[in-house]
Amino acid sequence: RKGARMKSLWSDQEAAEHANNPIALPVYTSRLLGREPALVLHGGGNTSVMLSEQTLFGESEHLLYVKGSGWDLATIEAKGFAPVRMDTLLKLAALEKLSDTDMVRVQKAAMTDPNAPTPSVEAILHALIPFTFVDHTHSDAVVAITNTPGGEETIKKVLGERVLYIPYVMPGFALARLVYELTRDRDWSQYEGMVLQHHGIFSFAHDGRHSYEHMIRLVSAAED
Ligand code: ZN
DSSP states (O other), X not given: OOSSOOOOOOOHHHHHHTOSSTTHHXXXXXXXHHTOHHHHGGGOOEEEEEXXXXXXXXXXXEEEEEEBTTOOGXXXXXXGEEEEEHHHHHHHHTOSOOOHHHHHHHHHHTXXXXXXXXXXXXXXXXXXXXXXXXXXXXXXXXXXXXXXXXHHHHHXXXXXXXXXXXXXXXXXXXXXXXXXXXXXXXXXXXXXXXXXXXXXXXXXXXXXXXXXXXXXXXXXXXXX
C-alpha cells in the first residue's frame, strides 16, 4: 500500500466464517489489523472482547478476553486470547498504587484458564473502556503526529471531539491509573476512540466491525 489511504478490509463473507463462537470475530478483526504494517510495526497492538460466561457452578462471570503476550495480531488464534475476570481488572484500576510485577501476577491469577497466555500489560486499559470490542494499535501516523512539536493540538484538530486525548505516561499500571482518573466521570457513549500521546490509539464499539472500522477511519485521517 503506497500513498493510498488505509481502507477497511472487512468482508461480510469472511466475517460470517468467523461467527461460530464468541472469540472468532475478534480473531478475524485482529488479523485484519495485523495485515496493516503501519498499525502494528514491531508486533505492537492488542485487542479485546468482553463476554459473559457461565462457570461450572452455574454463575455468570463477566470476562475480558484480551490478546495474550507472545501472540501476533496478524496470526492470532482463539487460544491467543487470555480470559481475565473483569471485576479484578476494574478493582486493580482503582488502586492508588500497584507495581507492574504485582499487576501482571494478579491479572494472571484472575484468568479462568491457567493455561491461557499472559494477558497484555494493557489489559486494565481495555477493561476501563465500556464497550464490547476494543482495538489498540501503535499507528505510525498517530505516533508521528503526536511526536511532532505542537502534535497534541494537531491530532485534536485532525481526529476531533469523538476521541479522548490522554497525555503521555509510561505504559503499565501508571497509564491505566491515569486513564481511570481522567475518564471515570465521562460519558463514554460520545466517544469512538482514544489517543495516547506518543504511544498509539484505541478504537471501540459494541460490535467488532465498527470498532475495526473506527480504527481504520481515524488512522486514515491521521495519515492524510
Ligand atoms: Zn500500546
